[in-house]
Amino acid sequence: MRRNRWVLSAVAVLVVVIGLVVWPMLGDGEGRGGATQFPNVVVPVPVSAVASAGPPFVIDRDTAILSDTPDVSDYLAKILRGSTGFAIPTTHAATTNTANAIVLTLRGAPANVGTEGYQLTAGGRGVTIRANAPAGLFAGVQTLLQLLPPAVMSGTAQRATWSVPASVVTDYPRYSYRGAMLDVARHFFAVDEIKRYIDQIALYKINYLHLHLSDDQGWRIAIDGWPNLTLHGGSTQVDGTPAGYYTQDDYRAIVAYAASRFITVIPEIDMPGHTNAALSSYAELNCDGKAPDLYTGVQVGFSSLCVGKDITYTFIDDVIGELAALTPGPYIHIGGDESHATKPDDYATFIERAQKVVLAHGKTPMGWHDITDAALEPSTVAEFWGTDPKNAPTIAAAKAGTKIVLSPADYAYLDMKYDDSTLLGQTWAGTVNLNTAYNWDPGTYLSGVDPSAVLGVEACLWTETIRSSGDIEFMAFPRLPAIAELGWSPRATHDISAFDARIAAQGPRWKIMGVNFYQTPEVAWPDRS
Ligand code: TNX
Numbered sequence: 001m002r003r004n005r006w007v008l009s010a011v012a013v014l015v016v017v018i019g020l021v022v023w024p025m026l027g028d029g030e031g032r033g034g035a036t037q038f039p040n041v042v043v044p045v046p047v048s049a050v051a052s053a054g055p056p057f058v059i060d061r062d063t064a065i066l067s068d069t070p071d072v073s074d075y076l077a078k079i080l081r082g083s084t085g086f087a088i089p090t091t092h093a094a095t096t097n098t099a100n101a102i103v104l105t106l107r108g109a110p111a112n113v114g115t116e117g118y119q120l121t122a123g124g125r126g127v128t129i130r131a132n133a134p135a136g137l138f139a140g141v142q143t144l145l146q147l148l149p150p151a152v153m154s155g156t157a158q159r160a161t162w163s164v165p166a167s168v169v170t171d172y173p174r175y176s177y178r179g180a181m182l183d184v185a186r187h188f189f190a191v192d193e194i195k196r197y198i199d200q201i202a203l204y205k206i207n208y209l210h211l212h213l214s215d216d217q218g219w220r221i222a223i224d225g226w227p228n229l230t231l232h233g234g235s236t237q238v239d240g241t242p243a244g245y246y247t248q249d250d251y252r253a254i255v256a257y258a259a260s261r262f263i264t265v266i267p268e269i270d271m272p273g274h275t276n277a278a279l280s281s282y283a284e285l286n287c288d289g290k291a292p293d294l295y296t297g298v299q300v301g302f303s304s305l306c307v308g309k310d311i312t313y314t315f316i317d318d319v320i321g322e323l324a325a326l327t328p329g330p331y332i333h334i335g336g337d338e339s340h341a342t343k344p345d346d347y348a349t350f351i352e353r354a355q356k357v358v359l360a361h362g363k364t365p366m367g368w369h370d371i372t373d374a375a376l377e378p379s380t381v382a383e384f385w386g387t388d389p390k391n392a393p394t395i396a397a398a399k400a401g402t403k404i405v406l407s408p409a410d411y412a413y414l415d416m417k418y419d420d421s422t423l424l425g426q427t428w429a430g431t432v433n434l435n436t437a438y439n440w441d442p443g444t445y446l447s448g449v450d451p452s453a454v455l456g457v458e459a460c461l462w463t464e465t466i467r468s469s470g471d472i473e474f475m476a477f478p479r480l481p482a483i484a485e486l487g488w489s490p491r492a493t494h495d496i497s498a499f500d501a502r503i504a505a506q507g508p509r510w511k512i513m514g515v516n517f518y519q520t521p522e523v524a525w526p527d528r529s
Pocket of ligand 1: 300337338368385413415426462463464
């Protein structure tokens with residue numbers, strides 16, 4: 001009996017020893033010296049992330065931020081102060097040999113991380129993020145936040161061990177364009193709702209916010225010389241409920257807030273179709289001189305600016321001129337989709353002229369891929385929203401040098417339902433679950449097109465059925481991070497089960513932030529409820 005017990009105890013001790021010491025060493029290639037594996041929690045997954053030997057860095061009440069880039073350190077300090085309750089002083093000098101510090105510095109980053117990448121080194125003494133430009137420091141800060149416990153995203157003081165695993169992360173984007181589009185025309189979203197979305201997309205290293213500012217159902221940006229566009233054209237939305245518009249100051253506030261998160265705003269005025277709100281506001285823009293009623297349904301393809309009238313070009317010059325003056329970013333999006341009420345010749349004439357107007361105001365034209373039916377200026381960017389990777393005009397344009405942003409509707413449309421039971425959204429491009437959103441390669445999507453033609457990706461959210469921030473979040477999370485990862489992380493890192501595990505780690509963060517995400521069945525959410 002005794003002897004048996006002794007044997008059992010010895011076996012138990014052995015099992016514990018194997019579990020604690022040997023197993024972690026077997027578990028990863030970096031295991032020598034007691035280092036554990038780099039946690040699979042960062043979305044988009046970094047280019048390279050290696051666990052180091054030694055203790056983690058633990059933020060405590062004496063931790064300081066030392067930074068040569070105040071904007072980025074202030075952003076980080078605000079988040080850390082809120083959740084840790086510590087003072088987290090910031091000093092504007094990035095001295096790298098100081099202990100117990102988070103150092104953010106524009107010195108010493110590897111050249112190959114470019115202007116948006118960074119190198120993060122964490123160890124017992126502190127964390128150092130090095131980048132070549134502020135955008136890279138900001139990206140590194142996002143990675144740092146994701147390595148800290150989820151409670152770091154709380155706005156109120158929490159108890160936690162604020163540890164960052166000892167590691168070296170070297171990271172930079174696959175594509176320079178990683179966009180999110182939001183339709184504020186079908187349903188209007190107030191400035192604070194846009195800021196909330198900006199904060200959320202910034203966590204996943206999105207760097208463009210494309211605002212669809214006009215459509216049949218509403219015109220959402222004040223244009224000085226054309227006040228009726230917003231007073232009348234901005235008064236309603238889908239379903240006929242009262243709506244609103246952005247004053248030019250509102251728009252400036254959005255642009256500035258986005259810039260503080262290293263996100264560039266792209267304004268879209270959709271034309272010559274999708275223009276009923278404008279046509280209803282100014283009778284002279286109609287070929288027959290008669291203003292149609294406001295439209296609150298969800299059909300498309302019935303409206304068109306009058307391509308043969310001079311006033312049309314005065315109008316678009318005024319609108320694009322004012323938008324160009326308000327927009328520091330390089331692009332003005334002219335829409336151009338589904339102009340079924342415009343004759344094909346007129347469509348080509350209009351798109352050719354509209355591009356010249358954008359260029360004359362110092363900006364680069366962008367349009368939905370329908371514009372590849374017209375002659376394109378060399379710098380014009382086409383955004384593919386179709387479902388056919390063999391789309392001939394888009395492929396021909398790409399081969400002729402047009403840069404392409406990819407938003408294929410059956411992968412990157414956040415307004416498609418997850419499955420048939422999803423209450424919000426549409427199904428015209430099918431249903432798009434999380435793994436579908438992730439399971440394509442932007443580099444090889446368009447048949448026979450050289451990968452170098454692809455500028456990047458964009459996750460689009462049309463809002464015919466979307467009415468609130470909660471609705472936006474339900475459709476965007478977790479799918480927007482899937483598109484963000486395709487835009488940032490190298491092809492070689494794509495792995496659906498590893499991705500689903502990383503997304504699972506985001507769930508507790510979204511809960512803490514109050515993000516109304518959808519608990520997709522593909523993911524083993526840690527605290528499913
Ligand atoms: C197609 S995508 C549209 C939009 C709709 C969307 C709904 C595109 C360029 N045009 O007008 O809102 O489908 O999914």
